[in-house]
Amino acid sequence: MLDLLCLPCAGASATMYWRWRRWLPRWVNLVPVELPGRGARLDEPYAADFDGLVDQLCDELSERPPARSWALLGHSxxxxxxxxxxxxxxxxxxxxxQAIFVSGSAAxxxxxxxxxxxxxxxxxxxxxxxxQGGTPPEVFDSPELLRITLDTLAADYRVCASFAHRPCAPLPLTVHALGGLSDDIATEDVEAWQCEAAGGFSVRWFEGRHFFIREHEQQVVQHIVRCLQPLHEDSESLARA
Structure with a gap:
């Protein structure tokens, strides 16, 4: 079994990934990672800044089973x-x-x-x-849902604005980048994720705008599974050894 931990985009809940379960094989355990201020954590305050949110997520991830195979994915x-x-x-x-999937984001x-x-x-x-697209029409039709979405998006934009790039050595893992051909993020900015990877790099382009992961959801999931397959096979081999 391989855990796929999924982080949401700005303004969204990790429930955006629940639909993926219908296309995932049994050996992939989908783990949506909810952020403070939304979903099951609605009563918690929004994160104040990027570094603080990263530290909080790392503290929470420390409770993972240490020997379990896992990958990390995030959109935008x-x-x-x-x-x-x-x-x-x-x-x-x-x-x-073992790998990170970076979708719809400049390096x-x-x-x-x-x-x-x-x-x-x-x-x-x-x-x-x-x-950007990707927001369900019912959100715009409901003043209450729109208010929650706008408040969450504003808080997440403050987190993104607080990000400060600090150059460091590439990560000793594989980075898989995903991008939309009609997104406003430049091709070279997506491909620059290669600079973060010391263990391998791939980039895959999909038709669509920023939320190509919803426009072509099944194809995106199938691509992710193909990338995870070698990790699963290695894990199975170790378990049999």
Whole structure:
């Protein structure tokens, strides 16, 4: 069994990944990682900044079974968090995932520092939701759901804005990057994730905009499973040895 821990994008809950279970093989255990302020953690305050959220996630991950095989995946803000978690676990001397999947995100060194300037009012945040796609229509039709989504998105944008890139040695694991061909993130900014990987790198492009992972959900999951297959086979071989 291999655990696939999934971090959500800005403004979303980790429940965005629940639908993936229908396409995953039995040897992949889907583990949506909920962030404070949403879903089952709705009563908790939002994270104040990127580094604090990464530290909190690493503290929570310390409860994982140490010998279990696992991979970490995140979309957009979740991709940046996945990299931050892997970096911090390495500093702490803790077990790293066998691979990380970074979807819909520029590499840390290629982040636009002006991306979140002035995006702190309802009108701008709502326009961002429409521009990126991926938000269910019922959210816009419900004042209550829209209020929760906008508050969460604003808090997550503050987390993203607080991110400061610190160059460090590549991670000793495989990085799999996923991108949308019609996303506004430049191709070279996605491919720059290769600089974070010392254990192997791949990039896979899908039709669609920023939320290609929803537009082509089944194809995305199938690609992830193909990337995980060698890790599963290695784990099975070790278990039989």
């Amino acid at each position: 803000m979740g991709a940046l968090l996945a990299c931050g978690v892997a970096r911090t676990l390495r500093v702490r001397g803790r077990a790293l995932p 840390p060194a290629r982040r636009d520092p002006l991306r979140f300037v002035g995006k702190d009012d309802d009108g701008t945040l709502t326009a961002d939701l429409h521009r």
